[in-house]
Amino acid sequence: MIEVRGLSKSYGSTKAVDDITFTVHEGSVTGFLGPNGAGKSTTMRMIMGLDRPDAGTATVNGRPFAEHASPLTEVGALLDAKAAAPGRSARDHLRMLAATHGIPSTRVDEVIEVTGLSSVRRKRVGGFSLGMGQRLGIATALLGDPKTLILDEPVNGLDPDGVLWVRTLAKDLAAQGRTVFLSSHLMSEVALTADRVIVIGRGRILADATTDEFVAGASGTSVRVRTPDAERFAGLLAEKGGEATRPEPNVLRVTGLDVAAVGACAAAGGVELQELVAEGSTLEAAYMQLTADSVEYTTGHTSTTEGDVA
Amino acid sequence: MSATTTSGYPTADTTGWALTFGHAVRGEWIKIRTMRITPWLALAFLAITVGMGASSSAGADPAVVTQEDLATRLAAGLFVAQAVLAVLAALSATSEWATGLVRVSLTAVPRRSLFVTAKAVVVVGISVVLTIVGLVGAWAFSLVRYSGSGTTMDLADPLYLWLFLGGPVFMALISTMGLGFGVLMRSAGAAVTTVVALAPVLPVILAAFSVDVIVTIRELLPASAGPALMGQQPLGGSSLPVAVSILVIVLWGVVPPLAGVLSLRRRDA
Numbered sequence: 001m002i003e004v005r006g007l008s009k010s011y012g013s014t015k016a017v018d019d020i021t022f023t024v025h026e027g028s029v030t031g032f033l034g035p036n037g038a039g040k041s042t043t044m045r046m047i048m049g050l051d052r053p054d055a056g057t058a059t060v061n062g063r064p065f066a067e068h069a070s071p072l073t074e075v076g077a078l079l080d081a082k083a084a085a086p087g088r089s090a091r092d093h094l095r096m097l098a099a100t101h102g103i104p105s106t107r108v109d110e111v112i113e114v115t116g117l118s119s120v121r122r123k124r125v126g127g128f129s130l131g132m133g134q135r136l137g138i139a140t141a142l143l144g145d146p147k148t149l150i151l152d153e154p155v156n157g158l159d160p161d162g163v164l165w166v167r168t169l170a171k172d173l174a175a176q177g178r179t180v181f182l183s184s185h186l187m188s189e190v191a192l193t194a195d196r197v198i199v200i201g202r203g204r205i206l207a208d209a210t211t212d213e214f215v216a217g218a219s220g221t222s223v224r225v226r227t228p229d230a231e232r233f234a235g236l237l238a239e240k241g242g243e244a245t246r247p248e249p250n251v252l253r254v255t256g257l258d259v260a261a262v263g264a265c266a267a268a269g270g271v272e273l274q275e276l277v278a279e280g281s282t283l284e285a286a287y288m289q290l291t292a293d294s295v296e297y298t299t300g301h302t303s304t305t306e307g308d309v310a
Numbered sequence: 311m312s313a314t315t316t317s318g319y320p321t322a323d324t325t326g327w328a329l330t331f332g333h334a335v336r337g338e339w340i341k342i343r344t345m346r347i348t349p350w351l352a353l354a355f356l357a358i359t360v361g362m363g364a365s366s367s368a369g370a371d372p373a374v375v376t377q378e379d380l381a382t383r384l385a386a387g388l389f390v391a392q393a394v395l396a397v398l399a400a401l402s403a404t405s406e407w408a409t410g411l412v413r414v415s416l417t418a419v420p421r422r423s424l425f426v427t428a429k430a431v432v433v434v435g436i437s438v439v440l441t442i443v444g445l446v447g448a449w450a451f452s453l454v455r456y457s458g459s460g461t462t463m464d465l466a467d468p469l470y471l472w473l474f475l476g477g478p479v480f481m482a483l484i485s486t487m488g489l490g491f492g493v494l495m496r497s498a499g500a501a502v503t504t505v506v507a508l509a510p511v512l513p514v515i516l517a518a519f520s521v522d523v524i525v526t527i528r529e530l531l532p533a534s535a536g537p538a539l540m541g542q543q544p545l546g547g548s549s550l551p552v553a554v555s556i557l558v559i560v561l562w563g564v565v566p567p568l569a570g571v572l573s574l575r576r577r578d579a
Contacts, residue, residue: 049420050413050579066420070328077417083410087346096344100337100418101327110320140414145322169317176321 001026001179002047002148007056009042016042018203019056024181024196026147029174031194031211032183035291039203040183041079044152048077060148061179072101072144078137078151086126090117090136093125098143107143115139116162130157138166148179155189167193187287191215201291223254223262226275236269237262253279334419334428341415342402342432352436355394356444362387363448364455372459380461381469382542384448385477389510389545391444392533395481396488396505399433403492403570404501412579422574426493426567433485438478445477472541480536483563484509487532490566494573508562509533517546525549532562 002024009017017039024030034040045051047058049066058064060075068074084093094108112121115135120128125136134157141149151170155163170193174180184190190197190211197214199207207214225244227233230252234244242257242265254262259278266273342348366386370379406412419425449470453463463470488505495501509532516528528534534544538555548555 045413045578048413048417050416052576052578068420070324071420072329072418073324073327075417079413079417080410083412083414085345085405085409085411088344092340092344096337096340097414097418098337099340100333101329102333103327107322110322114318114320142319144327145324165317169319172317172319 001062002058002060002150002181004043004047004058005056007043007046007058008054009039009046009051010054015203017046017053020200020203020205021056022198022205022208024179024198026179027174027177028195029170029180029182029193030196030198031190032181032198032200033187033190033287034183034185034200034206036185038185038200038291040185040200041152042203043200044077044079044150044181044183047150048075048079050079070101070144072097072103073146074144075148075150076141076144076146077149078134078141078154080152081130081133081137081156084125084133084136086124088125089122090125090128090139091121093136094139094143097140101144103143107145111139111142114142131159131162134158135162138169146178149173149181151180151182153184154182155184163189170194199287199290206290222279223257223259224275224277224279225252225254225262225266225273226250227252227266227271227273229271233266233269233271236265236271240265250274329419329424331424331428334424335431337418338402338428338432339435342398342429342436345402345405347401348398351394351398352440355391355398355440356447358391358394359387359441359444360447360451362390363445364451367448367452368455372456372461375461377463377467377469380452380463381473381540384445384452385473385537385540385542387444387448388441388477388481389533392481392484392509392536393506393511395433395437395440395485396509397502398436399485399488400492400501400505401498402429402433403489404496404498407496408498416579423571426489426571426574429489430486430567433489434482437481437485441478441481442474445474469541472539476539476541480539480559483539483559484532484536486563487566490568490570493570494566513545529555530558532559535559535562 004020004022006019006021007017008019020043032040042051046053047060047065049064065071065075091108091112094111095105098105098108112118115138117132117135117139120132125133128136134154138154141151154166158166170180170182174195182193194211197207197209197211198205225233228250230246230250234246234252237244237254237257240257240261242254242262244252244254246252259276263276363384363386366383367380370383406415416425419428449463456463465474491504492501495504513528513531513533516524519525528546529548529550534548535555535558537544538552539559
C-alpha cells in the first residue's frame with residue numbers, strides 16, 4: 001500500500017506537485033495518469049525518497065521507504081530506464097544490486113529470463129535499445145520479488161509483444177496481492193491495465209476512482225438520434241429522464257440515457273429512427289476533457305485525442 | 311520454489327533477503343570492480359608507486375644513504391600516486407550521477423549514511439591493499455639494488471613500520487576525501503579537478519612561495535599533512551607538530567564524506 005498525504009514539491013517558482021493526497025491499495029493495479037509534466041515522476045521519486053518533498057509525507061507498506069530493513073523486497077521501482085552505467089553488462093548491473101540484499105544470482109538469472117534479456121545479459125548496457133533498457137529497468141524492479149511495484153511509464157519504448165507482456169505482468173502481480181502503481185500519459189494504456197485510476201494535472205489530483213467509475217463519471221455520454229419526429233421524441237425522452245438538445249431540426253443529442261434506453265423509448269413510442277449513435281465519449285475524450293486545462297505544452301491546434309503511440 | 315503465472319513471472323522465497331552493512335559493501339565492491347576504468351587506475355597506481363619508489367631509492371649513493379633517506383625514497387611514488395586513488399574514489403561516486411544510476415542505487419540502499427559508508431569501506435580496502443603491494447614492490451626492488459652493498463632494509467626497523475602502516479592509512483584517508491568530494495560535487499570534472507589539485511598539484515606550486523600565509527596553507531593541504539603518518543616530512547617541509555599534521559590529514563579524510571552524507575540527505579538525488 002502506498003499512502004501519500006499532502007505532498008508538495010516546487011522547483012524554483014514551478015509547483016511540480018501541489019498538496020496531493022491519495023492511497024494506492026494492494027491487490028490491484030492503479031494507473032497514475034496525466035500529461036507529460038503533470039507531476040507523475042516527481043511524485044514517484046518522492047515516494048521513493050529520492051526527491052525531498054517541501055511538505056507532506058509518503059509511506060510505502062506502512063513506513064517511509066528508506067526506513068524498511070529490506071527495501072528491495074518491499075518496493076521494486078522503475079523510474080528511469082536509462083539509469084545504468086553504459087559500460088557495465090546487464091547481468092553485472094543486476095548482480096551488484098542483488099548483492100546489497102544478499103539476493104542469489106539464481107534470482108538475477110530468473111528476472112533476466114522473464115524480461116527476455118537472456119541473449120544480451122553479457123552485453124554492455126550502453127549498446128541497448130530503448131526497449132532493452134526498459135526491460136532491464138523492469139528486471140531491476142522485479143529483482144527483490146517486491147510487495148509493491150512503482151513503474152514510471154513502463155511500456156515506453158516496448159514493442160507490441162512487450163507492451164502486452166507488461167499488462168499481463170501488472171495484472172498477475174496485483175492478483176498475487178501486490179500493490180502495482182504505474183504511470184502513463186496514455187489513457188488507453190491505463191484503461192487496458194488498471195483497476196483504479198488517479199489522474200494528475202499541473203501537480204493536482206483531478207480524479208481518483210475505479211477505471212469504470214472514471215469512464216462513467218467523466219464521460220457525459222451522449223446519444224445522437226436522427227428522426228423526422230424530433231419534437232415529440234424529445235418529450236418522450238424527457239419522461240424517461242433523458243435530456244435532449246436539438247442541434248439540427250431532425251437531430252437530437254440525448255444525455256442521461258444510453259443507446260439501448262433511447263432505442264427502447266423510440267420503439268415504445270412508435271418513433272421512426274433514421275440514425276442512432278453513441279457519441280463522443282471514449283476514455284481518451286474523457287481524459288482529454290479532464291486534463292485540458294492542465295497540459296503543460298499544447299500544440300497550436302486543438303486535437304481531440306492524444307496520439308495513440310503505445 | 312518458484313511458481314509461475316501467465317506472464318511467466320517467477321515468485322521467490324525472499325527469506326533472508328535483507329539490506330545489511332556487509333551486503334551493501336559487497337554491492338559496492340561489485341560496482342567499483344565492474345567500472346571499466348578501475349583496473350587501469352589500479353595499474354597506474356602500482357606502476358607509479360613501484361616505479362618511482364624503486365628509481366628514487368636506486369638513485370641514492372649506497373655509501374652515504376641513511377635509513378631515513380631510504381624510507382622516504384621508497385614512499386616517493388605515493389606523492390604522485392595518491393592522485394590516482396583520489397580520482398578512483400571520486401569517480402566511484404560521480405559515476406552514479408553521470409548515468410542516473412544513483413536513483414537505482416538509492417532504491418536498493420536508501421539510507422544515505424550506509425550508501426556512503428559502504429563506498430568508503432570499498433575505496434579504503436582497495437587503497438590499503440594497493441598501497442601495501444606498491445610499497446612492498448618498491449622495497450623489493452631496492453633490496454636487489456642494495457644487495458651486497460652492506461645497506462640493509464629491515465622491515466622490523468620502526469622507520470619501515472611507520473611507512474608500511476602509515477602509508478596505507480594516508481592513502482585510505484586520501485581516498486575517502488576523494489569519495490567525499492565526489493558525493494558533494496556529483497560531477498566527475500569538478501571532483502577530479504579538486505582532488506588532483508588538493509592532493510599533489512597545489513603543494514608543489516605553493517612550495518615555490520615562502521610567504522608565511524602560503525606556507526601555512528601548503529602545510530595544511532592533505533598531501534603535506536599526510537606524510538606525518540609515515541613519520542616523514544612533506545615536500546618543502548612542514549613546521550607543524552606531527553600530531554597536528556596527523557589531525558589535519560584525518561580531518562581531510564573524514565569531513566568531506568560526512569558532508570557528502572548531509573548533502574545527500576538534503577538534496578534531491
